Amino acid sequence: MIARDPPLPLAQAQARLLALAPEISVEHRDITQALGYFLAEPLAARRDQPAAPLSAMDGFGMRATDLPGPWRIIGESAAGHPFAGTVGTGEAVRISTGAVLPGGADMILLKEDSAAKNDTLLLDGTAPDPTERHIRPRAMDFGEGDVILPAGWRIDAATTGLAIAAGHDRVAVRRKLRVTVIDSGDELAGSGTVRAWHQIPASNGPMLAALAARLPVETTRIGPVPDRIDALIAAFEAALDADVIVTSGGASIGDHDLIRPALAKMGIEPDFWRVAIKPGKPLLIAQRGAQVILGLPGNPAAAYVTGFLFLLPLLRAALGATRVLPVPVMVPLATPMARGGGRMEFLRGVWDGTGVTLDRLQDSGALSPLARANALVVRPAGADAVPAGTPVTVYLTALD
Template sequence: MRTPPLPLAEAQARLLALAPALPVQERLVTQCLGHYLAGPLLARRTQPAAALSAMDGYALRAADLPGPWQVIGESAAGHPFAGTVGKGQAVRISTGAVVPSGADMVLLQEDSARDGNTLHLTGEPPAPPERHIRPAGMDFTADTVLIEAGTRIGPAQIALAIAGGHSHLTVRRAVSVTVIDSGDELVPPGQLPELHQLPASNGPMLCAMASMLPSTIAHGGPVADKLADLAAALEAASDADVIITSGGASVGDHDLIRPALEAIGATIDFWRVGIKPGKPLLIATRGRQIILGLPGNPASAYVTAFLFMMPLLRAMLGAAQPLPRTIPARLAAPMPKGGSRMEFLRAQWDGATVTLDPLQDSGALSPLARANAFVVREAWADARTAGSDVPVYLIENGGNA
């Protein structure tokens, strides 16, 4: 008796449990974009190290209001005032400059008037007095955690790490991925197919998705529907961390991924997941290598890559949250009831409402290219009215993780 398809959450958990952690390496912080931090990053310094002015004006003592004051010097960014502000004294100060010793208020220049070295109050003083002062340690203090382990490094994280005193970060090395197209009907990109043929578009699509993460990618194929050819292509990729195949994972006479995997000594972990599109997903291992057999229909290949390939790569790279996350969105039009499998419907999200594409066939690429979201419809879900909230995956960046 054939084993029933696995539920999505169980299949994802089983796959991620197989994911080996990649070796850790030190990289220049400026070369870590897109990587995941391998351990918590502690600040090596305090930011700001001293109290700074947030505005242009005059540093003085609030106790001396309403003035007047005698201006005794200047504090500029990078050039602090060396003395101390005493009773009835003020120091000209610019944005980002160190607040001099003795001062506890910055009076804005537009609220003051200066006659030679005599300063007068002409407007309202700040309330509270320290309003325009950035205290020492406002951003972070030495030895506190700047960035948690498993955080993806983006432009802001690069800046924060540098501000915290770091020139290098500890991350995992890039994951090596080999993508293999298979199918007698496929012809290489750019070659016009005959009526019985199709352009091999899945491989480049999957390579593009994997390239959103730190990876080295090899693309093989199209490989003919011959057991020996498929086994040879898989064997040639024995050094890859992950092999992704497209097509041939179902049960037809020409679906040879399973026997090819068995021929190279791989172990099938599970096959078939209860989702639409993408049911004939296959997961196998060969030592530390993980092999994902994705369906051949383009929408099925994309959905399974989104739900399985990308989370696997994130997990291997050390992501704290490798799975994509949904957001709620309102349906722009009614949605019919669901069938026996959880579905991922191609849709357009405008920031508030989501519109299902009228074409949901798994063999169609145009709705996939139009889509920036998947609407999740649970198995046997009731029909939903326009305005109902539904869970949505945003897909423009390969998942929001």
Template sequence: MKEPPLPLEEAQARLLALATPLPIEHVDVEGALGRYLAQPVGARRTQPAADLSAMDGYAMAGGDLAGPWHVIGESAAGHPYAGEVRPGTAARISTGAVMPAGASVVILQEDLAREGDRLTLTGEAPQPEDKHIRRCGLDFALGGEVLAAGTRIGPAQAALAISAGHSHLAVRRAPRVAVLDSGDELALDFESCAAHQVPASNGMMLAAMARALCCEVERIGPVPDQMDSLAAALERASEADVIVTSGGASVGDHDLVRPALLAWGAELDFWRVAIKPGKPILVATRGKQLIIGLPGNPVSSHVTAFLFLLPLLRALLGAADPLPRRIRTTLASPLRAGGSRREFLRANWDGTSVTAQAIQDSGAIAPLAASNVLIDRLAKAPAADPGDPVTAYLLENGGIA
């Protein structure tokens, strides 16, 4: 008896259970951009390393701030004042400059009047007195953890790692991904495509999605719907960590990916997930290799790659949470009642509400390209009206902020 399609969460959990993070390597911080930390990052220094001024003004001793004061020097960023500030004296200070010895307050330059070396208060002194001071260790302190293992390294995280004293970071080796698209209808000549053909766009699309996660990608195909051609293509991909196929995963007479994988020695983990688009997705293994078979319709291929391929790659890279994140928003336009499968509707979110595209056909790429979210519509969901709450996935950055 044929097993029913798996629910989405069960299928994702089974796939991720097959993923073991790849070996650790140490790369320079810039080379780690887009990767995930394999080990936590601790601070090798304190930042700020001393009390600093947060504003341009004058540093003086605390207590009686009525003035006047006598200016005795200057502390500039990178050039601290070597003397000591005593009551009745002040040092000119710039943003980011070290607080002079004896100084515990910074008064903004616009709150003071200066004639020669004499300062008088014309505005208000800060309350509390240290309002304009960045205390030593405000950002982080020596020995503290600044980034947890599993964190994705973006520009801000890279800057933090460098500021904490690191030139290299421990990350997982980049996955080797083979993208194999199959189908007799696929044409490589995008500019002169016969009526019985379609341009072979899926391979490029899937390769681009994998490369956005810093993977090393090899594209293979298009491969004809022939067992010997598929066998040769799979053999060419035998060194890949992940093989992702597009097309040929359904049940038609020319859908040969599943039998070709079984003949190649792969073991099927599951086949078919109760979602639309993308029901005929398959997951298999061959030794340490992980294989994902995606549908050939471009929208189905994109949606299933978003929900399965990208989480798998993030898990291999050591992400703390490899699944895409969902947001709660509201509808800007009505939705009809849902069908028998959980559906992922291509839609546009304006930051406040979401509008589903009018065309939801799994072969229609233009609505997908015009979308920035997928509405997660549960099976047999009732009709919904504008203002009703919905759940959606942000498509940008693969659903990961």
């Protein structure tokens, strides 16, 4: 039985999940409406940038062979208003930053290194070395046909500017993912309902929906769903059009943990169940056609940690991201870390730019340390106690 299978190591469980990522169709979106999406195709430049040699400074354009001058000033080249003629021997053109370098010119003499009187220009400082130092050559940034971004690159503010500069108004991306989040448990009370003393607000569903909202998704919430197999089956059936279903609670083996029995009644067997991490051991992965079902634990810290380590990577993979797993960094401990247990642990902590401080409360049912934290500190299984100042592996949760 699956319940008796040993928990999978984290990397193996992530690989098994990512292999199930659904294939999502490609659409073309206005680049200004594609923030946060991932390129579905490599992006090639449709023009040179710059399209002609430009001045990087204010000064004068001339021939380097005419040094040390003097020169006769014959006109001006301003940004958006290039000089119409060419520069001949002994001639110079006033030029501003970003303006097109006139034909015949191959040097920019800085304004502060020159002295101009009427139409005569003299060297009054140091000539550029090398002489082309202040010139931005044609296609310095990119040339027409150059692949400027690979498929899978996430579109951010700088990417938006680059795509537009390269001649693209629209880009190919995967359509928004449809994600359904199901909260389950008799102890949960939905927003706006009257709670009995023995109930708690259903906070995991909104938390997981907020986590998924970092990415291009359309999220639907169902629940809280009572601890009845028929109610859970109805919830799953209501989410037939979702690309991903993520549940919170009911994924363990207690008498009231009914996610697996409900799926079994629907003829769905988990791909795997249980991962060797803490918090987050009872984690279930299943598939219904192309739809992926991700069953997360009910304890809030466990739901968040597994959402960070499994839900977000799954969504990134389906959306075509190049990097799907969170990237670890090494940072020093600001506080000591006690000896580890039998599973890899993810401790909530705060990274302040110099060190990471572990929260004193690490219970998987506690939300306050999770809200305070901006880092998950990895404590390997069976790790010895380590003193403050020791570099440790950390995942910064504020990053995507």
